[in-house]
Amino acid sequence: MSAPVSCPAAFVAAPASGQGKTTVTAAIARYHRNQGRRVRVFKTGPDFLDPMILEQASGHPVDPLHLWMVGEAACRAKLHAAAQDADLILVEGSMGLFDGDPSGADLAVAFGLPVLALVDAGGMAQTFGAIVHGLATWRPEMPLAGVIANRTGSPGHGRMLRDATPDGVHFFGAIQRNEALSVPDRHLGLVQAGEVADLDARLEAAAQAIAEAGVTELPAPVAFAPEADAGAEPDSQPGAERAPRLDGLRIGIARDAAFAFTYPGNLEFLRAQGARLEFFSPVAGDRLPEVDAVWLPGGYPELHLEALAANTGLKADLAAHHGAGRPILAECGGFLYLLEELADRDGHAAPMAGLLPGHARLEDKLQGLGLQAAPLSEGELRGHTFHHTRAEVGVEPLAHCTRARGAGSTGEAVYRDGRLTATYLHAWFPSNPEAAVALFAS
Template identity: 35%
Template structure:
């Protein structure tokens, strides 16, 4: 059955990372909400951090849209479902407009999503120390791939209103929709290669009001809205969604300051497969909820290692839960929580669950970043051997195993830039932990299999 996506939409992209896309989308979201509009916000690519900002500001869960992880049909159906009943959709790009899985194609790039969604693109360019060259960069972006509908530009880090006027007179190929001034004291703090996760301490009302006022004062909001309304309807083959089932099992999902990196699509697919999701805090809660399995997502357990290690009652309950044969699936930060201990950058170690025989050691430099493909080599709680799926890694720690025996590993991981594979997927009984953030749109059988594992344990 064919349907149409017919929602006003704008995609905010630019020339690279760190040029202010997230800040612009946050400020623009607030400015549009002040006009009484319901805004849905999306993030291109696999990033788990920027969506926390957009979710907090918009009041709706920010969905990831990633062509390589999800495929076109899942991207379109996720966009259609999450933007339903909204007045406008804002999509934040990833890296530069044409950066993605490969330097030779638009696979996994913002440009790919822009084409699939037929979204008008506004490109953000760092204009500091620049005049006519701004027009050269703008012309290059437009001419590089004319299937990408670049309809306007925004200059960031301008020195003055006169600087913006100078850029506007530089024979731009499409309109300059505004110039945003430098405001270093109002910027969002960065951590590692990305932002901190959004909290109300970071996204204060004063800071949100500041960026709302900046956007209202320096951008032509009316022109941006006009561009959004001119987006063409998209024919979409409606993905066959499962009828909501009566829950057949309960899965505990760790969610607090230490664990909060989850793809919304994964959680939705678990629910569609018959799981009732029960959220709990490994930092605050003293006991486990009554559940049949656990999902321990990514996050920053190293920042809260002391609190996690002192929650003795919960640690004891999870250990007993695991020893009873209950399925436990963990990703990245969740894997670190399963380990014997976490060693922070100061060399201080904090005891953890001790269910995976190794030590998670934080380092000052990035250990892994990028897309991966996973092939399972033995039966796990996610299904029989031979399953394939895609995911993403972003970590600053290594897991140092006590005794790296072959039987501990269940994954073969292939990075996108190399033909070599590595062993991963740490399996102990019905425990499966990995540094990979899997996106289950790449293999919808995985959430179904995990639910089946939890149902078997329940019986």
């Protein structure tokens, strides 16, 4: 039985979204990486875009940690494994520190992660102290490493905020406002890392800003226990070791600027089950490789309508694959691609693969958001939904997802036609290994 492993660690959180968590977490990761340290970063909750930035900053793939979607035991195992070869572990929060159920604070408490509170102090003086006081005292059992003031106006502003920090709360430093450090965004969040030509230069500049602000000290070590020694209730989700395997199964996975929303942990899961992964680019005009199953992940197909419409060879290949009764899993952007038509926000439409009757259009407002679970015949798969498109599909859904909170409006529809499964839901495969394997198995 393995023993607990200690590693410096911090949970980077904020009072709300838009405070600069991703930029600062990436800056800290890049700074310590530049010092020769091995840095592992995780993201709280479901996200594809922030982890792309954090991976480039740290040099390692970034997976989610979430008590509901991933499970407490699996989160504990990931942290314990990371601590065995890392010199620093960073976990970036999502939304506000206490937002959601479970919240980032719940995760910090569960694993003893000291919270490094980041507060956007632009246009703020002594009120900074009141906000920090609230973050530090709202959950007395939550460990607090200290606070960083972000987007300050001047060195004098930073000193004012330091003096306003409540007694007993460590002030790590003040980072001055610099828009050149931030990453541009679009309707689903940050622009994908591969599309930001000067991202590495921005990360280096952010690391330098961290150094100039004095936010360079390592957080205190945290002892991460292996799941078997943790004393926690076991997850209700079946273990990967009990799942039937995919030995030798060839899975074709769309991967390019239109289909990039894949968790590294999902790819790792498929490989661990023995699958051979074959990547192809619909945008570049690739045909479907010789594969047994297909996965069309989410992304931005609405930004690549002409290229996707022009790839008639791939459409024919997918139709033949589907007609032969072979598995296809299409998530969010992949689901949109399988419809007959997709339109951008201006109403410009283009023909898609047409394996499902219907059409979709990009809307100005968010159309779906939240943690949900798909009640498939193979078993329940947990995940999340986040999209700005509205789809009208000409067939009845197999089922509707259930929301993590168990209340509210109906969840996302799941469509099934033979071995084709399509939905807006982005699934976390290890949440139910047996169900995930069954979706791809021949």
